[in-house]
Amino acid sequence: MxxxxxxxxxxxxxxxxxxxxxxxxxxxxxxxxxxxxxxxxxxxxxxxxxxxxxxxxxxxxxxxxxxxxxxxxxxxxxxxxxxxxxxxxxxxxxxxxxxxxxxxxxxxxxxxxxxxxxxxxxxxxxxxxxxxxxxxxxxxxxxxxxxxxxxxxxxxxxxxxxxxxxxxxxxxxxxxxxxxxxxxxxxxxxxxxxxxxxxxxxxxxxxxxxxxxxxxxxxxxxxxxxxxxxxxxxxxxxxxxxxxxxxxxxxxxxxxxxxxxxxxxxxxxxxxxxxxxxxxxxxxxxxxxxxxxxxxxxxxxxxxxxxKIFIMGGGACGDNQGIGSGPQEATVCRDGKAWYLYYWQENDVVSTTSHQWGWVASPPGVDQLGQNEYxxxxxxxxxxxxxxxxxxxxxxxxxxxxxxxxxxxxxxxxxxxxxxxxxxxxxxxxPVCDVGAAVDFEYQDKEYILQPYGHDSRPVWCGPICSGDAQKTKDFISAANMDGFESPKHLCSEDPGY
Known part of the structure; x- marks a missing residue:
């Protein structure tokens, strides 16, 4: 359930x-x-x-x-x-x-x-x-x-x-x-x-x-x-x-x-x-x-x-800590930490370019929230x-x-x-993934862990990005419906373990 x-x-x-x-x-x-x-x-x-x-x-x-x-x-x-x-x-x-x-x-x-x-x-x-x-x-x-x-x-x-x-x-x-x-x-x-x-x-x-x-x-x-x-x-x-x-x-x-x-x-x-x-x-x-x-x-x-909708954050509000920057239009800053709402948009056209990996975007219907019936x-x-x-x-x-x-x-x-x-x-x-620990770890391409929304925004997650814990990262990947999904690790030089 x-x-x-x-x-x-x-x-x-x-x-x-x-x-x-x-x-x-x-x-x-x-x-x-x-x-x-x-x-x-x-x-x-x-x-x-x-x-x-x-x-x-x-x-x-x-x-x-x-x-x-x-x-x-x-x-x-x-x-x-x-x-x-x-x-x-x-x-x-x-x-x-x-x-x-x-x-x-x-x-x-x-x-x-x-x-x-x-x-x-x-x-x-x-x-x-x-x-x-x-x-x-x-x-x-x-x-x-x-x-x-x-x-x-x-x-x-x-x-x-x-x-x-x-x-x-x-x-x-x-x-x-x-x-x-x-x-x-x-x-x-x-x-x-x-x-x-x-x-x-x-x-x-x-x-x-x-x-x-x-x-x-x-x-x-x-x-x-x-x-x-x-x-x-x-x-x-x-x-x-x-x-x-x-x-x-x-x-x-x-x-x-x-x-x-x-x-x-x-x-x-x-x-x-x-x-x-x-x-x-x-x-x-x-x-x-x-x-x-x-x-x-x-x-x-x-x-x-x-x-494939999830929340990432845990770094300082305003970012600039070497782990990328999230979408400012979908953020909450609380207790000194920034959190972002994401939707991983899979590529919907045949492509042999990097777009085949999809990108991060605003979740469906978010533009309807806060108005009218919602x-x-x-x-x-x-x-x-x-x-x-x-x-x-x-x-x-x-x-x-x-x-x-x-x-x-x-x-x-x-x-x-x-x-x-x-x-x-x-x-x-x-599902939530706290990537704050990545600030102090040397993950490959960690500057792309957080990305703003956009057709050219393809996050890269190489390593146990969630709380620096491999099991928590696996649990997050599963909860976010991304099991068997290669996009976030397509540039990793070795299997990140999830």
């Missing part, structure tokens, strides 16, 4: 906007509350209050002591808790088209206000469940936006980003399906947690990511037999997978609200750490944009991975995402790596996959 992207974890998107709750607290600067009762004292809750007042422990005790109430309620946990907390056995919080089945009508609620020392914890659970329900419904709305389908429904994937003598695009596009679950999982999970909450609520982060990936996994069997008669099918299939995923998110909501587990976790994991206590809602536009950019990037990556994907995204994936797993970054890294990033708050979009680690896995 081709290496995959990585989706997949999250001090996440920037500001979220949609109002989350059907219950809006009423605040009075004077500190005098309307006739809502004692519960109104807790309306200015913060995420940290969940742990400060040991709400998780309280909920676990309630759960253990009210198994009978939950089993006897047609709505399971939500119905039982709604009856116990508010006197409302119809508080199901199901996603069934109703606009009122998870409402919080708390002012003057005698049942709630008679709970004494339990009022605070009871309210925190009610508010969190309500906002978790809003998360699931908001994700469903984001996944059905027409913008997503329109962006993916392209009819020129192969002709734009694919150019090779053999038609490998059909197989390449099928590989995309193995990566979509992670991307959709990340897209859904980063919408659930804000930057301020991420990291402190690892349990909720893991539950969200695993649940979102699981939701998409549930719809994948319906698409594994989709045939790609032409590459134009890719956008339609990706769009339908994303839209179909919302059905599984509905299932997830309903199972969690009933007290069942979903992807190995029940609702207590989702609520842990106060993840949804002050949750502001799903920023639907941000979710749609990030999801689209990740899916488009992944699709381009899979087409690129079937061709506005959210740029050359620097390809390079940065691939470098990050290479630094983590070499040439073996796959879907499992993607899911694990995304989950850890979300729960540990060391990165924001959603906000990074197509530049997120592993969206691209273009």
């Amino acid at each position: 081709l290496p995959s992207l990585a989706l997949t974890a999250v001090a996440l998107l920037p500001a979220v906007q949609a109002a989350p709750s059907n219950h809006q607290p009423i605040h009075h600067p004077s500190g005098i509350y309307r006739r809502c009762g004692a519960v109104s004292k807790y309306y200015n809750q913060q995420t940290s209050d969940w742990d400060t007042y040991k709400t998780g422990d309280w909920l676990n005790t309630w759960w253990d002591n009210n198994g009978g109430l939950m089993s006897n309620s047609s709505a399971g946990f939500a119905g039982a808790f709604g009856q116990w907390a508010m006197g409302n056995p119809d508080w199901s919080c199901r996603d069934d088209g109703s606009d009122s089945d998870c409402d919080l009508q708390l002012c003057d609620n005698r049942v709630l206000n008679d709970r004494g020392d339990d009022i605070r914890s009871t309210y925190y659970v009610l508010e969190s469940v309500n906002r978790l329900h809003t998360y699931f419904t908001g994700i469903g709305e984001a996944f059905t936006t027409t913008a997503l389908g329109a962006a993916l429904s392209k009819d020129s994937w192969a002709t734009t980003f694919y150019k090779d003598k053999d038609d490998k695009s059909v197989g390449a596009l099928k590989q995309v399906l193995t990566l979509v679950t992670t991307i959709v999982g990340v897209g859904a999970s980063f919408a659930g947690l804000g930057g301020a909450a991420a990291g402190a609520i690892a349990g909720a982060g893991n539950a969200l990511t695993n649940g979102a990936v699981g939701a998409t996994n549930n719809v994948m069997p319906d698409h594994t037999d989709d045939t790609f008669q032409k590459s134009a099918d890719l956008g339609g299939i990706l769009g339908s997978i994303v839209v179909d995923s919302l059905k599984s998110f509905t299932t997830a909501n309903n199972q969690l609200m009933s007290g069942q587990s979903y992807s190995g976790a029940d609702i207590r994991s989702y609520l842990s750490g106060g993840a949804f206590l002050a949750y502001p809602g799903v920023d639907k536009n941000a979710v749609t944009d990030a999801m689209t950019n990740m899916l488009v990037g992944t699709s381009i990556n899979q087409l690129y991975r079937t061709q 506005e959210g994907v740029k050359v620097e995204d390809i390079i940065n995402s691939s470098l990050d994936a290479y630094n983590v797993a070499g040439y073996n970054y796959n879907a499992n790596t993607a899911a694990s890294r995304a989950s850890d990033a979300i729960s540990s708050a060391w990165a924001s996959p959603g906000s990074q979009g197509a530049s997120w680690e592993g969206i691209f896995t273009v």
